[in-house]
Amino acid sequence: MINILAVGFAAVLAASAPAFAQRAPIKVGTIFPLSGGAGPDGQSVTNGVKLALEQINEAGGLLGRKLVLISKDDESTPAVGVSRANELIAEKVDVAIEGWNSPVTLAMQPILARAGVLDITAVSKADLILAGQSNPLAIRINSSNGFDAAVIAKYVAETLKAKKVAFLTQNDAYGNGFQSTVEAEFKKLNFAGEVVLTEKFAFRDTDFRVQLTNIKAANPDAVIVTSASNSSGLPATIEQYRQADIKAPFVGAVGIMLPTVFKIAGDANNGVVSADIYFWNLPPFATIPENVSFVAAYKKAHGVEPDKSAALGAAALQVWARAVEATRSLDRKTVAEAIRGKSIKGTLFGDATFLPNGQLQPRYVVFKVVDGKNAKFEALQ
């Protein structure tokens, strides 16, 4: 349905704009969850890609050609994602921007790589995505767990100067992986303090009072909380943390303070410290011209300011488009090599610098919540 609309839309535009009509459009494919629990998030990323794409078209297109978007829904299911990846391959897209859930990305990567389609992962965070086994030319926009852990470890060790640290960790690959990386970073920083307690919970848990009682008894200087359950478990943790009257700062892992947490836990969020890689109105982003124009266009189109998901989608498209422009090529290898290990100017993240393994070097903003009900916070540092 969306394909037909996109093609029809392109046909109408091509007919009315003779400059575009001369050459076939460049096809951009996206695969994100558009239905189910992660549907709103995936739609947000897709909207970001779409808006950045429209901005490029308005400025005259790419290599003199128009961009068209082909958007697919992976339903958060790896098997469905694979089918959608095959569909994009059949449509002969020039780039695929994908990935909200790591397993879905890991399943799609080899399919796209074998077909020679350039693949940019916007959000999925698993380390395996950049390991090179399934896609030797992988590129990722969202921050990696390693960087996330480093910024949290640095804040706790150097800014808070904590002596006793407690962990409240989600018991799965995400939570345990994050904790062990934070501990490794502590070692690198020659952290003088110690980890006094580790409490674990399951992703679906909503009652954390036993763990919080133990934490209170251990009397730590900082509590590092890792939780991916932003619509139930995490807001419950924050409320119960306040009820338990724990005085130590609540330090949330990177990227967990999403709008649902503010909506549910409200003012209990006040004082929570966390970090993230994009805020439309905080420095350094507030002064980047590409970001300013993107925020204005996004607000006009959707009535709200863009969140991190939308920014990641837009950045993925911008990075790819700048690299295509610079190399004047759509070849997978040529474009990927112009991104991996290089710096790309003119994105909404400013100058986007990529590591040799394809990971975008993130810029963190460490923040403290000051008005939880209205999701207002101030940047620290």
Next chain:
Amino acid sequence: MTDSLPHRPLSMLRAVVVAALIGVAFFLPQLFGGSSVAYSTLTTIALFAVMCYGVDVVLSYLGEVSLGHTVFWAIGGYVAALMSVHLGVNGWVTALATIGLSVAAATFLGLVTLRTREFVFSLVTYAAAVVTHEIAFNWDAVGGSDGTVGIPALKLPLGFFTYVGGTQEELWPIAFALLLLTLFFVARFRRSRLGTTALMVHMNPALATSLGVDQRRVRLAVFVISAPITALAGWLYAYQRAYVGPDMFEAYFLVMMLTAVVLVGRRILLGPLLGTAVLIIQQNLLSLGGDWNKVILGFVLAAVLIFWPAGLMGLVDHMRQRWLRKTRTNGRENKRSYMEEVQ
């Protein structure tokens, strides 16, 4: 001698027709345009159909709903993934290991569930799937929640040369061969002593007991032979996707297995294949979006189970009987025969 003579041309004709249909089926991807989507869709249909036949054998001939066949499906996937990535062995070795391990797992699960029937059987098999899922999800040695990446192309050494299944086009002949083998196996099973005895145990346990049939042995045997069918589908799926993770335990596959079997009707040789084809084609080519697909799938499944428990073939039969009743006068007899078929 003289009795069998008139049948001969007929069975010859039948064999020729079947062979011709198989030949045409093999070239279906080309008939649908030969694009990579045609190949990948048909390979996926063949593969998922094989997966469903394992459940079909248990559901159609024991009358039990196994919710644990995702375990065998995942065994195939994990064996192929882990052995080919860490040991670098070829496809024959991983296939043999898949068969061995799935038979062992099915024997264990079969013995555990030997005394259970219906609801309890479903519940215990489901519990087995949940437990195995948790283990696979949390055990780093098998990939944990991230799974295993970098599965190499399927290699099948055939003595003088090695068949390599890397692309969808190369995997299609293997998926097709596996489907044919499965159909042949299930067709033989239906006519075998075990198949007919299993049906008797399912339909008329009292009769089976009076004939001295050891019901537990029959149930165990059927459950055990069903496992490698589903497991081999998982084995090939690992090579097709080049990634195996705990999502192989997800409801997506379980729902696919059960729906494909009941949609067309039980005890119909091509039923699961047609059911799988309908489901995959709807998802891939006539999709209404993730949420609506699930709503419609649930609605269709509920409608079929409530109104036509014998599946879509039951509905076709029902229509035919109605039509016959209209044209004939003795409607009562026909109605009764329909009721018998439904039950």
